[in-house]
Amino acid sequence: MDDREREALAARMRRDLEAEYARAEERRSRRQARKDEAAARSEAAARAAEEAAIRGEVTETFWTEKGYVRYVDSRGRERWLPKAEAERRLRRRAAEGESSLNLRPVLVYGALVAGAVVAGVVIGSC
Numbered sequence: 001m002d003d004r005e006r007e008a009l010a011a012r013m014r015r016d017l018e019a020e021y022a023r024a025e026e027r028r029s030r031r032q033a034r035k036d037e038a039a040a041r042s043e044a045a046a047r048a049a050e051e052a053a054i055r056g057e058v059t060e061t062f063w064t065e066k067g068y069v070r071y072v073d074s075r076g077r078e079r080w081l082p083k084a085e086a087e088r089r090l091r092r093r094a095a096e097g098e099s100s101l102n103l104r105p106v107l108v109y110g111a112l113v114a115g116a117v118v119a120g121v122v123i124g125s126c
Contacts, residue, residue, distance in 0.1 A: 001009075060070070063080040071079050071086040074093075081089070 059080075063070070067083060068080040069083050069086045071081045071089060073079060073089075
């Protein structure tokens with residue numbers, strides 16, 4: 001191999017190595033960017049969780065000082081109500097629960113009796 005061929009081969013190999021190096025650097029750069037983004041998201045999530053905890057503490061302290069109590073309505077929404085109002089709603093909820101529990105078996109048995117009567121009339125008419 002003469003000197004010109006040797007130089008051409010060395011130049012081609014150098015170009016290939018430069019391209020390989022550029023690809024490796026690009027991968028490293030993307031990997032580092034993903035790590036940085038993940039760290040930023042994690043930090044933001046931790047900050048949001050801390051803010052939510054502080055907000056909850058301050059809210060509870062504020063409303064408790066005002067004489068309110070926490071009440072969760074039937075849709076799962078949390079509300080702060082005066083103690084008398086919350087007790088009234090809880091009593092009403094308990095009363096509604098008892099009445100619906102007593103009414104349910106009556107409806108079930110009534111439906112069964114009605115179905116039996118209908119079946120008897122159908123069989124009797126045949």
